[in-house]
Amino acid sequence: MSLFDKNISKEKRESLELAEASRESEWKYPSFALKLFHGIVDWPLIHPFPQQSVQDKQLGDEYLAKLEKFLKENLDPDEVDRTGIIPQKVYQGLGALKAFAIKIPKEYGGLGFSQVNYNRIIHLVASYCGSTAVLLSAHQSIGVPQPLKLFGTEEQKKKFLPRFADGTISAFALTEPDAGSDPRNMSTTATPVEDGKYFLISGEKLWCTNGLVAGVLVVMAVTPPKIVHGKEQKQITAFIVETGTPGIEIVHRCQFMGLHGIQNGLIRFKNVKVPRENIILGEGEGLKLALMTLNTGRLTLPAASTGIAKWCLNVARQWSAKRKQWGAPIGEHESIALKLGYIASHTFAMDAMSWLTSAMADDKKKDIRLEAALAKYFCTEHSWTIIDETMQIRGGSGYETSSSLRARGADYWPVERVMRDVRINLIIEGTSEIMHLFIAREALDPHLSRSKVLLSSHTSAAEKLKAFMAAGAYYSLWYPKLWLPSLRSYPVAEPLKAYLSYVDESSRRLARDVFHQMLRYQKKLEAKQSVLNRIVDIGTDLFAICAACAYADHLMKNGQSNAAELAELFCRQAHERIETNFRDESSFVDRLGVRVAKKVLKNEFSWLETDIIT
Numbered sequence: 001m002s003l004f005d006k007n008i009s010k011e012k013r014e015s016l017e018l019a020e021a022s023r024e025s026e027w028k029y030p031s032f033a034l035k036l037f038h039g040i041v042d043w044p045l046i047h048p049f050p051q052q053s054v055q056d057k058q059l060g061d062e063y064l065a066k067l068e069k070f071l072k073e074n075l076d077p078d079e080v081d082r083t084g085i086i087p088q089k090v091y092q093g094l095g096a097l098k099a100f101a102i103k104i105p106k107e108y109g110g111l112g113f114s115q116v117n118y119n120r121i122i123h124l125v126a127s128y129c130g131s132t133a134v135l136l137s138a139h140q141s142i143g144v145p146q147p148l149k150l151f152g153t154e155e156q157k158k159k160f161l162p163r164f165a166d167g168t169i170s171a172f173a174l175t176e177p178d179a180g181s182d183p184r185n186m187s188t189t190a191t192p193v194e195d196g197k198y199f200l201i202s203g204e205k206l207w208c209t210n211g212l213v214a215g216v217l218v219v220m221a222v223t224p225p226k227i228v229h230g231k232e233q234k235q236i237t238a239f240i241v242e243t244g245t246p247g248i249e250i251v252h253r254c255q256f257m258g259l260h261g262i263q264n265g266l267i268r269f270k271n272v273k274v275p276r277e278n279i280i281l282g283e284g285e286g287l288k289l290a291l292m293t294l295n296t297g298r299l300t301l302p303a304a305s306t307g308i309a310k311w312c313l314n315v316a317r318q319w320s321a322k323r324k325q326w327g328a329p330i331g332e333h334e335s336i337a338l339k340l341g342y343i344a345s346h347t348f349a350m351d352a353m354s355w356l357t358s359a360m361a362d363d364k365k366k367d368i369r370l371e372a373a374l375a376k377y378f379c380t381e382h383s384w385t386i387i388d389e390t391m392q393i394r395g396g397s398g399y400e401t402s403s404s405l406r407a408r409g410a411d412y413w414p415v416e417r418v419m420r421d422v423r424i425n426l427i428i429e430g431t432s433e434i435m436h437l438f439i440a441r442e443a444l445d446p447h448l449s450r451s452k453v454l455l456s457s458h459t460s461a462a463e464k465l466k467a468f469m470a471a472g473a474y475y476s477l478w479y480p481k482l483w484l485p486s487l488r489s490y491p492v493a494e495p496l497k498a499y500l501s502y503v504d505e506s507s508r509r510l511a512r513d514v515f516h517q518m519l520r521y522q523k524k525l526e527a528k529q530s531v532l533n534r535i536v537d538i539g540t541d542l543f544a545i546c547a548a549c550a551y552a553d554h555l556m557k558n559g560q561s562n563a564a565e566l567a568e569l570f571c572r573q574a575h576e577r578i579e580t581n582f583r584d585e586s587s588f589v590d591r592l593g594v595r596v597a598k599k600v601l602k603n604e605f606s607w608l609e610t611d612i613i614t
């Protein structure tokens with residue numbers, strides 16, 4: 001956005017240019033969430049709530065039953081946590097169940113499952129063992145199978161996909177010690193040799209999940225630059241790399257707060273020779289590939305988070321009823337009751353969002369980049385609050401390790417381990433802060449596309465005039481409509497209608513607000529993260545209300561009449577957050593916070609950091 005801002009630093013401009021060049025610019029299919037940010041609730045896009053076909057559901061049910069039995073008989077998550085090892089028999093058993101080829105089409109030896117069934121599997125595994133869920137998802141959501149399925153050539157598919165059906169594991173290597181959220185800092189290079197028939201990859205990749213046990217990796221590396229508009233532009237290319245290739249060294253296995261069983265490490269590449277045929281999507285298209293892979297890959301974390309939230313609901317319910325203090329079960333004390341209400345209502349909303357977005361991915365007729373990001377952000381953030389509240393409900397027993405609980409014969413629920421395992425979800429596959437920026441960029445895209453020509457230095461005065469007239473004509477029709485009262489009645493069960501009318505009104509209020517903020521800050525809006533964050537948070541909760549209402553309506557029609565109560569509680573809680581965000585959009589506290597942060601960075605409050613051991 002602030003590409004047009006002349007005051008930004010050269011580094012920041014280059015980072016933004018690279019991100020812009022890598023984003024998918026076209027909106028081929030409609031997006032419910034995009035419209036929501038622009039004052040339109042395109043209800044038929046999500047209602048009736050999509051349902052799995054009987055056949056697809058049966059396939060999933062049968063597989064889940066087999067997998068659950070296998071995991072219970074062969075995998076002890078506490079032992080994985082204690083030893084840092086997922087036993088070999090589990091890798092073998094999962095391989096035999098084709099759990100490393102869940103979404104790979106049958107013609108290449110895979111199970112050929114839908115996104116919904118894949119996410120149901122990850123949901124189940126995540127509720128039992130975080131490390132095993134990450135083993136499966138790092139391989140299939142971002143590892144080699146997904147980009148190959150989406151962008152691979154027939155030769156590449158034939159060569160690599162059948163291996164995953166035989167139990168080969170893959171990994172995704174993007175991050176480097178100096179390149180986390182910002183890939184511009186990437187320094188791993190792929191230098192063409194032998195007339196460009198091969199590339200020599202050199203550099204280091206950090207935190208590569210499964211990297212230590214993988215047979216193949218997707219490696220992002222910098223290839224020779226291109227000249228775009230007279231300027232050199234960094235090119236990032238994705239390569240399939242076999243881990244047996246000479247020059248690959250595992251330097252270090254990383255250890256983390258949680259997920260002790262994942263085989264994650266620092267990998268060094270020294271002149272690793274890779275043939276040109278191993279490029280996926282094309283030279284210079286690596287970042288685009290990563291972003292497009294993540295559009296679907298990101299749907300796994302909402303499903304995993306929902307599995308964990310349901311596990312928390314189960315623990316919190318049992319303990320709140322069983323544990324008595326001050327003459328009553330703790331669940332009857334209002335403070336704990338409110339926590340239980342929050343856990344139940346938000347688990348319900350997460351469930352709605354996860355299955356709605358997964359079904360959208362299977363449908364393939366909707367653009368899901370925004371919906372997936374909203375679901376990832378919403379579900380990972382709330383699953384963290386949910387595990388935190390579950391720990392509070394469990395009291396001291398929540399903080400005690402599972403082996404200690406077991407040793408003294410106490411009720412065994414490994415809340416402490418699950419909490420350690422869950423925290424990373426707010427960081428991987430796009431941190432919450434980067435999700436805010438991504439969602440804001442995509443949500444503002446229709447406005448930015450209209451203003452691009454006006455603000456660009458590459459367009460002529462005549463083109464600018466034409467764009468100005470077109471924008472004027474569009475906004476003179478669009479903007480007044482945002483002020484009209486809504487008379488729409490949604491075709492849902494009675495208690496839900498009012499919440500959808502609220503969404504209708506708030507969506508138009510949000511669209512007006514976005515427009516006003518754009519006029520107010522213009523080129524500087526990108527830097528106003530406090531404003532963008534509130535816009536994104538409002539959009540997230542509006543989307544969640546829509547998903548929850550569509551889901552509740554579906555469940556009610558299928559006999560689950562009290563689903564309305566969960567939806568109602570969720571809608572009211574989300575409503576409170578939305579109103580707070582609208583009210584505080586130009587918050588003095590935010591401005592004060594930023595001012596204090598500047599002083600913190602200049603070390604002006606060093607007097608506060610005394611009498612501590614550092």
Ligand SMILES: Cc1cc2nc3c(=O)[nH]c(=O)nc-3n(C[C@H](O)[C@H](O)[C@H](O)COP(=O)(O)OP(=O)(O)OC[C@H]3O[C@@H](n4cnc5c(N)ncnc54)[C@H](O)[C@@H]3O)c2cc1C
Binds near residue numbers: 173182209437
């Ligand atoms: C357990 C684990 C597994 C992982 N698995 C993989 C993997 O398989 N493959 C892989 O390639 N990588 C993997 N990663 C890396 C992960 O994707 C990165 O940690 C993540 O992208 C964030 O990068 P970073 O940690 O360097 O944080 P940084 O980018 O340094 O960010 C630090 C903080 O600053 C914030 N921040 C950064 N830029 C901005 C901005 N412009 N505006 C506002 N806030 C900002 C971030 O949100 C964050 O809070 C893994 C990491 C871990 C810990």
